[in-house]
Every structure is written in C-alpha cells, then in structure tokens.
Amino acid sequence: MAILKRRGGLGPTAPDQQAAGNGLLHRRALLGRGLMLAGAAGVGTGTSLSGAAAEPLEDAEWSRHQGTTVGPIGVRSKFEKDTVRVLSNPKGEPRTQHARTPHQLLSGQITPSHLHFTILHNGIPDIDPNQHKLVIHGMVKQPMVFTMDKLMRYPMVTRQTFVECGGNSAPMFSNEPVQASLQLLHGLASNSEWTGVLLSTLLDEVGVDPKAVWMLPEGADTPALTRSVPLKKAWDDAILVLYQNGERLMAEQGYPVRLLLPGWEGNMNVKYVRRIKITDQPAMTYYEARNYSPVLPDYKAYKFYFVNEVKSFITSPSFGMSLKEPGYYEISGIAYSGSGTIKRVMVSADGGNSWAEAAVQGPAQDKAFTRFHIPWRWDGSPAVLTSRAVDDGGNIQPLRADFVKVRGETLKPVTNPMGFANQHYNSLTCWGINAKGEIAHVYA
Numbered sequence: 001m002a003i004l005k006r007r008g009g010l011g012p013t014a015p016d017q018q019a020a021g022n023g024l025l026h027r028r029a030l031l032g033r034g035l036m037l038a039g040a041a042g043v044g045t046g047t048s049l050s051g052a053a054a055e056p057l058e059d060a061e062w063s064r065h066q067g068t069t070v071g072p073i074g075v076r077s078k079f080e081k082d083t084v085r086v087l088s089n090p091k092g093e094p095r096t097q098h099a100r101t102p103h104q105l106l107s108g109q110i111t112p113s114h115l116h117f118t119i120l121h122n123g124i125p126d127i128d129p130n131q132h133k134l135v136i137h138g139m140v141k142q143p144m145v146f147t148m149d150k151l152m153r154y155p156m157v158t159r160q161t162f163v164e165c166g167g168n169s170a171p172m173f174s175n176e177p178v179q180a181s182l183q184l185l186h187g188l189a190s191n192s193e194w195t196g197v198l199l200s201t202l203l204d205e206v207g208v209d210p211k212a213v214w215m216l217p218e219g220a221d222t223p224a225l226t227r228s229v230p231l232k233k234a235w236d237d238a239i240l241v242l243y244q245n246g247e248r249l250m251a252e253q254g255y256p257v258r259l260l261l262p263g264w265e266g267n268m269n270v271k272y273v274r275r276i277k278i279t280d281q282p283a284m285t286y287y288e289a290r291n292y293s294p295v296l297p298d299y300k301a302y303k304f305y306f307v308n309e310v311k312s313f314i315t316s317p318s319f320g321m322s323l324k325e326p327g328y329y330e331i332s333g334i335a336y337s338g339s340g341t342i343k344r345v346m347v348s349a350d351g352g353n354s355w356a357e358a359a360v361q362g363p364a365q366d367k368a369f370t371r372f373h374i375p376w377r378w379d380g381s382p383a384v385l386t387s388r389a390v391d392d393g394g395n396i397q398p399l400r401a402d403f404v405k406v407r408g409e410t411l412k413p414v415t416n417p418m419g420f421a422n423q424h425y426n427s428l429t430c431w432g433i434n435a436k437g438e439i440a441h442v443y444a
C-alpha cells in the first residue's frame, strides 16, 4: 500500500482559508500567503536540519562511478517498474485485450504513450506503412485512395484530446462499491496530443454527395471493426491521426493511421483505418447495434450513444493509498467532457454536504483531460472525498442517485469482478477515508 506523505504541517488553519467542510481549503491557500505561513512555521515538505546534521550530503553509491550507457530509446528508472498498465488478457487469447492506464500513479494531463489505455478485439496488427492504404468511397464525386506518403503531405493539425471506451467505469454500475484501484475503475480513458490531417480536408477532395449523412470507417485488423459515424462529426473536428505525443502512433493506438473523433465513444475511433465509406444511412454494425448500446432498466436500449459526457475523479489520494498522519495534503484529479471544455470542478471532503471550487490547470482545452487541485487539511477523522465537474455547456456530473434512476445498476454478486455490462458511467467517484487513513471506494 503506497503511503502518502503529508505536505507541510501548518498550525491551526487560518479561518479565511477554509472553503468547505471537513478541512477543504481555498484553492489558492498554498500559493501566496498560505505558503509563507508554511515557511514561517518551519515545516514545509522537507525536514528541518539542525547542528551537525546541517552539513552537505555524503556521496551515495550512484554519485561515485560512471552511469550506464545511454541507448537510442529513453528508459524509465527501474524504480518506476510498477507504473504499468493492468492487462485483462496477458496471454493474448483470441478475444478482446484491455490494458488500463494507472491514473493513480500519474500526474499532469498527457498520458505517456506507453501507458495509454488500449482495447484491441483481436491483437495488434503488424502493418507496414509503405503498404497500408486508405480509401474514401461511396457517395462521393471522386473516390480516392491515399498512401501514407500521400497523407503525410497534407496540412496537419495538433490538439490534445482524450479517448474513453464506452465501457470505462463499468464496475461503477455495481449496487455495492467494488473495492478496486482507480486504474481498474476508470483506466479505460487516456489523453494524448494527436497530430494528423483533418478528415474534412480529404472530404473536400473527394467531393461528398449533399445527400450523404453518415460514414462507415473500417479498420485493417482482423475484426475489420466498423462504426457508423454522422458526417457532421467528420466536418466538425474528426482527424486522421498520424502522430501521438510527437512521434508516430503507437502500434496499439492504430499505427500507421487512425480515426480520431474528439470526445466520442472510444470504439468509434477506428484504428488502422483503411476505408471510409460515405453513405446516407447507418450500417447498424455489431459494435453499434449490439455491443455498445447501453441497456436501460426497462430493457430498452439507447440506439446511439456517441458522446462521453462530463466526468471527473480524484486521482490522489485514491484507493490503494493511505494517509500516514493528519496534516496537509493536496487533492488532485482529472476532469473532462466530450461536449466541451471543463469550466469548474467542485470538491467535497464530507461526501457532498459542502463543496469548494478546485483550481483548474488552465487554460482548459476542449474535450481534453483537465487537471484540478485543491489543498486539504486532514484532521484525522473520517472523510469522504469526491469531485464534481461542470463543462462550458453547463453540463454537470450527475449525482449517483439521479444517475442510477435513469441508467440502472447491477446487483452483486457478479461472477467476473470487471463483468458489469453497462456503459457511459459519468457519475461521481467517492473515496472514504477512515481514522487510520485507509482509503476505500464508497458511495455517498
């Protein structure tokens, strides 16, 4: 169990820094005056030295000889070996493979490429970029085929956006809180900086029939995954992505080219895209007619559910960590919305009885992860931490009771701990902290 170090050890909290119940402080409390106070008290994040101990540090083993040889690809410190994705199918049996992002061990807003979550329904195809081609056809004036060389010569755009599987957070549909790490609960969402050619640029070239309203992208891996996408999204902000965080796409993310539909259900972001057919109606493929149509309590199902709605969760502290002692901690997390920009994140330390506004790392970007922080003084008594995000369209994360009323919940026991079959959970995540500083997943 990772132990969280408290930050500083201020004396009694100045009343003007309190922003909500149970020790939540104003989001600026540790900047400016708050920090000065911490300094004056002589107990910042470091440890005070006095007398003989206040000497230069002795050289450690690693300071005394030449280091290891630098290789062509950067390497992480061996001490970070536990910062890895969790795999659902490590032997690569012929079924879906999931790799979940360890949000609880990361910070900032970009997911490192090698920790980006992935879902592949039949493994990673070994595609030669010199042979891969993309064809755009159907209701167009002039069908065209694009080699990767040709695609690389078009003007490109760069933007950050998240990708989230419709099945992310499925365990949250359980009627009892599943005791699992953030990675297992919400690890099927990641955020990268993507570079590629706007699909609208290519649609202009092929000349779309004005009667066309849908398109059907198809992947080059064996499932030949196809999803119907309204053409409106293609004109709006769809990208044929070639680069991820500055380098060519990871093999898992769709090398050499993938479709990116910012803010829309992960499954529609067809990787290894080899064909886009322009049509006047949806194809009702397996992945839209069966697999990704959330079922409601009355056994009806949404016909289409494209947007990943406004959502947030606290990454630290979170399940699997523990608070060592009362004192100052920084609460930090991620917020995002598939329909816009994060406007505000509210945080509660008393299970939603009172709320304070967190500092949002800005400027928040459209349909991208947005990091939030708020200082908190834990007094050692039980607390329930949670966050609630609002986007610029005024969409607010629903409270659990309201969410469950509409979307339903799954009764435990479920034989497979991750086997909760429902999608697009975007209600709150709550972490219950007991007097020992242990953190459990709770519903509030």
Ligand SMILES: Nc1nc2c(c(=O)[nH]1)N[C@H]1C(S)=C(S)[C@@H](COP(=O)(O)O)O[C@H]1N2
Binding pocket: 116, 117, 118, 119, 120, 121, 122, 163, 164, 165, 166, 190, 218, 219, 220, 221, 223, 225, 252, 253, 254, 265, 266, 267, 268, 269, 270, 271, 272, 273
């Ligand atoms: N060609 C192809 N595209 C695919 C998939 C796939 O298996 N094959 N999986 C889909 C699913 S279910 C999701 S959630 C996203 C995951 O994208 P990522 O690997 O970039 O995270 O890709 C989608 N696109």
Ligand SMILES: [Mo]
Binding pocket: 119, 164, 165, 166, 167, 266, 267
């Ligand atoms: Mo997915």
